[in-house]
Amino acid sequence: MPVALLVQKFGGTSVGDVDRIRGVADHVARTVHRGNKVVVVVSAMGKTTDDLIRLAHEATDGPAPAREMDMLLTAGERISAALVAMALSDLGVEAESFTGSQAGIITDTDHTRAKILEIRPHRLLEAIESHIVPVVAGFQGVSTERDVTTLGRGGSDTTAVALAARLDADVCEIYTDVSGVFTADPRVVPRARKIPRISFEEMLELAASGGRVLALRSVEAARNFRVPLHVRSSFTWEPGTWVVEEEPSMEQAVVSAIAHDASEVKVTVVGVPDHPGVAARLFRHVAEQGVNVDMIVQNVSLQGHTDISFTAPKADRARALEATRAAAAEVGAVDVILDEGIGRVSLVGAGMKTHPGVTARMFETLAEKGINIEMISTSAIRISCVVRAEVLEDAVQALHEAFELDREVHQ
């Protein structure tokens, strides 16, 4: 058997306390003893990052400088990396911890949300060569100005995927507190099934539709670099979900999973004069406010006027409303309405491309349950409907059953 190179990333709950850290070391040691080479990437222990952020808030009245926040927060991953390396040595597996800087992770200077520009992994390669397991502090790098930087949300996943790509690893294993990607949120649908295998495209749509297992950014990175991901649980250690390139051979489930998201609001601009360039001006205003617009729907025109609705994260609602009101006044719209009571349910499946009628079946299913559809958006492999928040979970359950997602998967 050829030696495989694995990147194993452990999230905050996986290294939440010393016992878990010993468990992680034990699992890494087993992987090594099976003849694999392993590079470990760790997040900060459990609530460490939150505690450090609280300290920063207490130490300052105004906002803390981004450079200093990065210096502060990166201490968390240093601690967990050192502890994991110690626990490995304790098991007789030679290991050394590396900061982002020591691991050669070079970023831009955009503190608290830096982008990786380049990876110079010679120290990691030296370690692997000498049969030393590198334990890399995730979420961090060093900027072209030689300052400590952090990669922002999902940062440790990004570190792991980027390292896996740069080191040409056979797989990037993402260990978390769930045992994989499910056909729906098991808290909402008890009969939801773990998906053994899913394509990057489907995983992207799921991540973008409210699936919380993987950060959108790291899935994109994995797809771009063709790094197979294996999402699994550090609590059960059982096989999880493989996120891989779609193989032509793969028989495609019509619908792979159902995602739902109750974290958005709907903004409607009423009575917009219906002539060219109006929508453009509206959304330029919104974009300038840095609001992430998701779905956009424009009603058919009546007497030269139309309504335009869009959804945006709850966190952005103030800025979205401000920008929209300004634009509405400018283009002479009648009114702007904010709706905080919405939820979104999405069907995701590569098979949709070749199976018409999925949309119809989705609408019928919701109609049978008396659930009204307020907005619709589709992609080649996704259909999303906005419904009232209070019926969101009913919609997820009804669709999970209608598309028989609790049945054994055909692959």
Next chain:
Amino acid sequence: MPVALLVQKFGGTSVGDVDRIRGVADHVARTVHRGNKVVVVVSAMGKTTDDLIRLAHEATDGPAPAREMDMLLTAGERISAALVAMALSDLGVEAESFTGSQAGIITDTDHTRAKILEIRPHRLLEAIESHIVPVVAGFQGVSTERDVTTLGRGGSDTTAVALAARLDADVCEIYTDVSGVFTADPRVVPRARKIPRISFEEMLELAASGGRVLALRSVEAARNFRVPLHVRSSFTWEPGTWVVEEEPSMEQAVVSAIAHDASEVKVTVVGVPDHPGVAARLFRHVAEQGVNVDMIVQNVSLQGHTDISFTAPKADRARALEATRAAAAEVGAVDVILDEGIGRVSLVGAGMKTHPGVTARMFETLAEKGINIEMISTSAIRISCVVRAEVLEDAVQALHEAFELDREVHQ
């Protein structure tokens, strides 16, 4: 007034919580607003280091690798440095935190007790030039192998003194939880006085004789590099004790201070054949065990045999005993006795050199109190006596009174 460059070092209690950190920032800001340039050096917050050490013990059964301990522990100073820099910015004082590596502190590869080989302060100088206050994480450096190292006990003091020397600072201020150097431990002698001014040599003898205010190593560094030290309290902010070169002009107190130390044991080798080279062999054995021998006394010889006693730190007693027993057998000594019930009281004063009779007065004072002297050792500016541990504090109090150390100082 010419601009002064100050290095201000704040110990663990001085940055023990967020309120203290804000207090430190306020003090640094005042110093800057008075027109000074400041370089700040910080220890880890309060008990952070102890907590991290505990985590390491819990994560491993065996001893943790030194390299990983250093990676782990240096996180503590990073956190406090970032928080102090934030608090300074919050007061409108531009500040940036620097790790030991970023501050250019290059050490050897002796993890957990590394020695500083060189300081390359160009980033600190750039910051000072741009009116940015550098906040340096103390106690740490980067090795010639590019690994993170720590400087061992008193490490942050060493960082501060070394930086002050390299940057040619006008003074190195050491902020701690006591308001200076006292004529005796105020817990033992309530009337003990703060010493406004003391010479490096006296401070060295005090540090070596059990004074806990400054680490011996950092006083040595300060003397070697002629860096004036100002030891003061971050609780009262009042002027403390200046540790400076002895000026010929300085009228010298006969006795400056009384130190005591109950942290040693006495080892006596009984019936040692009294011929050349025997003592040499004995102490070579002890030295090979890495035991720090302090006082050595050899009795007058009787019938060609003598007794040799020495003191060593309690922590080294097992190794000291083992080495001594081996040596004793080798040289044909009769017995080895360990005495754990001793204490040492020392008189320190530059004036002793020119004032005979100090020794006599010391012995008389102890005799009047019925305190038996078991060992004696002297230097040009120090006299130390070993007495029973239970009468150690009586001895300190009697001597403090006999030498009138509670009177106003003559300088």
